[in-house]
Amino acid sequence: MPYVEVSCVDAAGQRRRRPLLDCATARFEDAVPVQPFRWSRGSRYFPGWYWSATTGQHVGFESWLERDRLVLMDFDPAVMRIASQPFRLHWHDGSRERRHAPDYFVRRADGSAEVVDVRADDWIAPRDAEASAVTRRACAEAGWGFEHLARSDGR
Numbered sequence: 732m733p734y735v736e737v738s739c740v741d742a743a744g745q746r747r748r749r750p751l752l753d754c755a756t757a758r759f760e761d762a763v764p765v766q767p768f769r770w771s772r773g774s775r776y777f778p779g780w781y782w783s784a785t786t787g788q789h790v791g792f793e794s795w796l797e798r799d800r801l802v803l804m805d806f807d808p809a810v811m812r813i814a815s816q817p818f819r820l821h822w823h824d825g826s827r828e829r830r831h832a833p834d835y836f837v838r839r840a841d842g843s844a845e846v847v848d849v850r851a852d853d854w855i856a857p858r859d860a861e862a863s864a865v866t867r868r869a870c871a872e873a874g875w876g877f878e879h880l881a882r883s884d885g886r
Contacts, residue, residue, distance in 0.1 A: 732865075732868045732869075732872065733822040733823055733824070733865065734750075734822065734823070735750075735751040735820055735821065735822045735865065735869045735872075736748050736749060736750055736751060736820070736821045736822070737749055737750075737751050737753075737754040737757075737818045737819070737820060737821070738765065738818060738819045738821060738830075739754075739757070739759065739762055739765060739817060739818040739819070740762065740763050740764075740765055746765075748821070751820070751869055751872060751873055752872065752873065754818070754873065755873040755874055755875075758838075759814055759817040759818055759836040759844070760811075760812035760813065760814045760817070760836055760837070760838040760844075761812070761814065762814050762817030762818065762836070763817070764791055764814075764815050764816040764817065765816055765817065765818060765819045765832050766816060766819075766832060768780070768791045768792075768793060777793075777794055777795050777798075778791065778792065778793045778794075779791070779792055779798065780792075781798055781801050781802065781805075783801070783805045783813060784805055785804070785805050785810055785811065785812070785813060786812055786813055790813050790814070790815045790835075791815040791816065792815065792834075793834070794849070796849050796850075796880075797834055797835075797849045800834075800835075800847065800849045800880055801813065801815075801835070804835070804837060804847070808840070809839050809840050809841070810837055810838075810839060810840075811838050811839060811840050812837070812838040813835055813836075813837050813838075814835065814836045814837075815834065815835055816832045816833065816834060816835075817836045818832070818833070818836070819831065819832040820832075820833070820862075820865065820866060820869055822865055822869075824861065829861070829862065829865070831862040831865070831866055833846045833847070833848050833866055834847055834848050834849050835847040835848075835849075843875075843876060844874075844875040844876065845875060845876035845877065845878060846866065846870045846875050846876070846877050846878070847877075847878045847879075847880065848863060848866060848877075848878070848879045848880070849879075849880045850863075850879070850880075863879050867879070
């Protein structure tokens with residue numbers, strides 16, 4: 732497992748970067764996104780904001796697939812909080828630094844945390860597969876669950 736750091740935006744709007752294990756108990760469910768949701772004409776993405784009854788605020792998404800998963804989480808009674816892209820993971824792959832912002836951080840009613848990544852099966856390049864594997868291992872190390880969803884039906 733490569734050494735992983737986490738960057739996020741704090742309450743004062745400052746970007747912070749710390750070792751993964753220093754962030755294991757952080758309340759990322761209340762964090763702001765680490766990157767903006769951009770709209771551009773002709774883009775293959777469909778970003779937007781979804782009003783979540785669970786959180787009582789807007790939660791961002793970057794595709795219809797992400798939006799569909801967000802709606803399902805919003806209707807799940809075990810989900811208490813949802814944050815969109817609240818942190819970015821950083822690691823070195825042997826030749827250069829890599830980074831990945833998981834799609835969602837979820838806090839469950841039992842207090843457990845889960846990181847959710849949503850990506851269509853046909854859009855997973857080898858580079859994305861590596862990011863998913865590092866994210867899975869980092870989440871396990873931090874004591875968070877990890878779920879990679881390829882379709883909106885949860886399969």
